Amino acid sequence: MDSNKCQKSTTEILEEFPNAKRDKLIPILQRIQDSHRYLSKDSIRTISRFLNLPITKVYGVASFYNQFCFEPLGEYEIKICRGTACHVTGSLKILKYILSELKINENETTNDGLFTIKIVSCAGACGLAPVISINEIFHSQITLENVKKIILNLKKKEMIYEE
Numbered sequence: 001m002d003s004n005k006c007q008k009s010t011t012e013i014l015e016e017f018p019n020a021k022r023d024k025l026i027p028i029l030q031r032i033q034d035s036h037r038y039l040s041k042d043s044i045r046t047i048s049r050f051l052n053l054p055i056t057k058v059y060g061v062a063s064f065y066n067q068f069c070f071e072p073l074g075e076y077e078i079k080i081c082r083g084t085a086c087h088v089t090g091s092l093k094i095l096k097y098i099l100s101e102l103k104i105n106e107n108e109t110t111n112d113g114l115f116t117i118k119i120v121s122c123a124g125a126c127g128l129a130p131v132i133s134i135n136e137i138f139h140s141q142i143t144l145e146n147v148k149k150i151i152l153n154l155k156k157k158e159m160i161y162e163e
């Protein structure tokens with residue numbers, strides 16, 4: 001599946017912010033992160049020129065917030081909550097399964113670019129633990145069986161798109 005088909009370039013996105021000053025840095029970073037799903041070195045450089053800010057400043061601000069990432073995310077960003085409520089209801093088992101099934105470590109993306117795995121400390125839904133999210137859609141009271149099905153279905157879906 002090619003999610004980048006209609007993606008705007010960094011320069012095109014910056015045209016949405018005419019006369020922007022440095023106070024627009026975070027909205028610009030968010031807009032580019034939302035569109036590209038990460039901040040490339042080229043994007044950082046282009047933003048730096050656009051706002052007349054040093055590259056180190058742009059990078060420094062972006063790296064302060066964990067909403068921004070600097071490597072391309074997989075098509076599916078799976079976040080596994082490892083807070084206390086999720087831990088006691090089985091999130092470690094789920095995490096281990098996903099990492100071993102996808103053969104990656106946390107914060108990594110599979111070679112086919114399909115999955116990125118992240119760990120969060122509390123997703124804010126402890127009463128519904130264990131919780132995972134896939135592209136910001138929450139799956140609560142998730143079981144290992146549910147996870148197996150979800151991963152399998154996502155893989156199948158992608159195979160269909162490739163045909």
Ligand code: FES
Nearest residue numbers: 081083086125126
């Ligand atoms: S600990 Fe997982 S939602 Fe709070």
